Amino acid sequence: MNARPILLLIALAIGLVSRAAAASGDGGCSTASTALYFGNGVNVTYDKALETVTDKLPSLAAEANIGKVEFGVAYNHTDGLIADIIQTAQQKQAEDSRFNWFLLNNIAFDLLEGLNVLNILKLPPGGSALVATLQNVISAGIVASDDQTGTFYDSDVADQVSGYEADFQAGYRVIVVAHSQGNLYANACHAAIAASSSTSLASFGIVAVADPAEIAFNEYETSYNDVVINLLRAVKPVLPANLDIPKNLSDLTGHMFTNYINPKLPGRAAVVELLSSVATALPYPQAATTACESDGGETEGAVPETDAEPEPEDSASESSGCEEEDGGSSCEVAPAQCTDFATPGCIDFQGAIESGGDSRNTAAGSLSIDLGSDGYCLQSPCEFEDCYVCPHLDTAFPEGATVTATATPSAGSVFAQWGQGACAGQGPTCTFVAVTPSCITAQFLLQNPTAPPQSLPDASCPEDPTAP
Amino acid sequence: LTAIVLAVVAAAIGCTSRSSSGGTSTAALDGGVLADPVQGSEGDTTLLGTDGNNNGIRDDLEAYIATLESDPEKVTALDSFARESTAMMVLGGTTGTTKVAASAQAQRVASTVDCLHDLYVSNLSTKQTIVQDVRNALYNNALRLGAYNHASTLVSGTLLYTGQGCDPAITGVDQ
Numbered sequence: 167m168n169a170r171p172i173l174l175l176i177a178l179a180i181g182l183v184s185r186a187a188a189a190s191g192d193g194g195c196s197t198a199s200t201a202l203y204f205g206n207g208v209n210v211t212y213d214k215a216l217e218t219v220t221d222k223l224p225s226l227a228a229e230a231n232i233g234k235v236e237f238g239v240a241y242n243h244t245d246g247l248i249a250d251i252i253q254t255a256q257q258k259q260a261e262d263s264r265f266n267w268f269l270l271n272n273i274a275f276d277l278l279e280g281l282n283v284l285n286i287l288k289l290p291p292g293g294s295a296l297v298a299t300l301q302n303v304i305s306a307g308i309v310a311s312d313d314q315t316g317t318f319y320d321s322d323v324a325d326q327v328s329g330y331e332a333d334f335q336a337g338y339r340v341i342v343v344a345h346s347q348g349n350l351y352a353n354a355c356h357a358a359i360a361a362s363s364s365t366s367l368a369s370f371g372i373v374a375v376a377d378p379a380e381i382a383f384n385e386y387e388t389s390y391n392d393v394v395i396n397l398l399r400a401v402k403p404v405l406p407a408n409l410d411i412p413k414n415l416s417d418l419t420g421h422m423f424t425n426y427i428n429p430k431l432p433g434r435a436a437v438v439e440l441l442s443s444v445a446t447a448l449p450y451p452q453a454a455t456t457a458c459e460s461d462g463g464e465t466e467g468a469v470p471e472t473d474a475e476p477e478p479e480d481s482a483s484e485s486s487g488c489e490e491e492d493g494g495s496s497c498e499v500a501p502a503q504c505t506d507f508a509t510p511g512c513i514d515f516q517g518a519i520e521s522g523g524d525s526r527n528t529a530a531g532s533l534s535i536d537l538g539s540d541g542y543c544l545q546s547p548c549e550f551e552d553c554y555v556c557p558h559l560d561t562a563f564p565e566g567a568t569v570t571a572t573a574t575p576s577a578g579s580v581f582a583q584w585g586q587g588a589c590a591g592q593g594p595t596c597t598f599v600a601v602t603p604s605c606i607t608a609q610f611l612l613q614n615p616t617a618p619p620q621s622l623p624d625a626s627c628p629e630d631p632t633a634p
Numbered sequence: 635l636t637a638i639v640l641a642v643v644a645a646a647i648g649c650t651s652r653s654s655s656g657g658t659s660t661a662a663l664d665g666g667v668l669a670d671p672v673q674g675s676e677g678d679t680t681l682l683g684t685d686g687n688n689n690g691i692r693d694d695l696e697a698y699i700a701t702l703e704s705d706p707e708k709v710t711a712l713d714s715f716a717r718e719s720t721a722m723m724v725l726g727g728t729t730g731t732t733k734v735a736a737s738a739q740a741q742r743v744a745s746t747v748d749c750l751h752d753l754y755v756s757n758l759s760t761k762q763t764i765v766q767d768v769r770n771a772l773y774n775n776a777l778r779l780g781a782y783n784h785a786s787t788l789v790s791g792t793l794l795y796t797g798q799g800c801d802p803a804i805t806g807v808d809q
Contacts, residue, residue, distance in 0.1 A: 203793065211782065211783070211786045212722075212740050212743070212785070212786045212789050212794070213719065213722075213740075213743055213747060213769075215794075216743070216744050216747045216794060216796060217747055217751075217762070217765065219796050220747055220748055220750075220751035220796050220797075221751060221758050221761075221762065224797075236795070236797055237795070237796045237797045238793050238794055238795040238796060239744075239793065239794040239796070240793055241740075241786075241789055241790060241791070241792050241793070241794055242790055242791070243786045243787050243789070243790035320791075321791060322790050322791025323791065324791070325733075325791035325792060325793075326791055326792075326793060329792075329793035330793075
């Protein structure tokens with residue numbers, strides 16, 4: 167079945183523009199393409215967000231080599247801040263007749279993206295006082311705007327999720343390159359998609375840049391010198407910085423998206439690498455691919471340069487060597503050579519379940535790791551079934567072994583994601599190669615929470631998986 | 635501290651000039667204050683301004699754009715950006731504008747942004763400077779800036795698409 171009629175129906179139903187309606191000449195079949203969105207930060211105006219996409223994202227996508235890509239903005243706007251700036255400027259105008267709106271417009275939106283010294287230097291004498299006043303307003307506004315939980319749910323999130331669902335149905339996998347507050351929206355969309363379709367969730371990835379959130383569904387990049395995020399960290403829990411971008415005159419806040427992707431600074435390579443890794447682990451929606459292929463060759467020429475690894479077949483009977491051996495109550499799989507992760511050439515893997523939920527209910531699920539003939543269970547049990555408070559799982563594999571882990575939600579729950587670790591970014595059936603020690607965490611959410619938002623699980627994996 | 639640093643830096647370099655890359659801006663200093671070639675030139679501070687030729691672009695803005703760029707095709711694209719942005723601003727300043735209407739108009743602005751990117755692909759920094767100058771002139775009073783801001787608010791949560799090149803029906807540019 168061609169995806170275009172479905173998309174048009176959805177577009178008509180929600181009354182918004184769809185990718186299919188905006189596109190032309192694709193025959194309605196966009197199989198094996200990536201829909202790459204920029205999730206803008208606080209109070210970036212809609213056309214400036216669009217300009218960021220046209221001018222910045224294509225080169226990032228090309229460097230990350232993620233295949234056929236179509237671009238867009240997942241637009242987020244926060245009321246109030248620009249209005250505050252205008253009001254402040256009006257007050258300044260009353261104080262100083264030299265002030266004019268041209269001047270304000272020239273600096274205010276650059277200030278919103280970060281304190282761009284190159285524009286500040288264009289100020290006339292006395293302008294620095296206005297800059298200082300505006301910067302105070304803006305800093306306070308950014309902090310206030312970003313001071314939200316990572317799982318808030320509002321009509322903006324609902325609209326974006328509707329658009330993403332249309333993308334999934336049309337055969338796109340979706341990646342949001344989110345900056346600053348855009349991460350909160352992307353995270354909220356992730357949670358909303360998880361609550362409705364674990365299949366769609368498998369094709370949704372986030373490249374988090376300057377992340378003000380407490381959690382990241384994939385990896386993230388936040389600079390040690392990001393003044394805005396550091397300011398946030400002083401008032402709320404924020405993911406730790408993990409990227410060293412030197413301070414520079416083009417952005418004294420160290421927070422601008424352009425600072426993170428500046429080709430002359432080390433942040434760009436990190437963002438490109440993150441985009442590449444997210445894309446590599448992200449499968450295309452399988453149902454739409456099948457539908458388009460059956461349409462008779464419309465996918466020709468649309469095959470991406472880098473395909474995600476196909477998800478292995480999910481089979482409960484193959485998911486746990488322990489279960490096959492003794493019913494799952496204990497783990498006595500015949501060891502290969504890794505009965506101790508401290509043995510040279512053996513890699514330690516740990517596993518955990520993290521159950522989210524709302525104030526009344528807690529999600530639950532199962533986690534199993536296929537030990538096959540190579541792995542060894544260091545601590546029983548080595549799989550969990552239908553639990554929301556689960557013991558810790560500890561296994562070991564020879565270096566280079568291919569490992570499959572399966573997360574299965576219990577009734578009423580959905581698989582949300584894998585936490586950080588070897589399975590991050592993959593679907594419920596995860597395949598990875600044992601290279602370095604890692605802790606995989608299967609995170610589940612309620613399918614129908616009584617009242618969104620529901621809280622996401624807290625990380626329970628130790629930072630050092632080899633620690634006792 | 636940042637403000638102090640900036641003030642020192644600004645004072646150290648004299649802070650008396652403004653030059654856009656490529657020499658495309660006509661803004662100049664007048665007694666230490668930036669002189670806006672658009673602001674006040676028509677004495678009309680309404681949202682729409684004066685549009686004598688009824689092409690959807692304020693007359694003073696249209697004349698200003700002609701000073702920013704000499705290539706006729708690029709002028710056409712810049713005009714389309716100004717026209718569609720003006721329409722979007724008007725929606726933002728109009729009570730009762732729906733998200734559907736604003737999103738559809740924002741998508742038209744997206745087409746002009748696409749087109750400008752394609753025309754200036756070999757010199758994006760020049761394009762960015764010129765487009766920012768056009769924005770400055772577009773939203774050159776509190777009413778217009780507020781309407782622009784509200785237009786952005788209206789399309790919050792919307793997915794907007796790019797990469798469609800120059801749509802001649804919107805941009806007037808046939809590439």
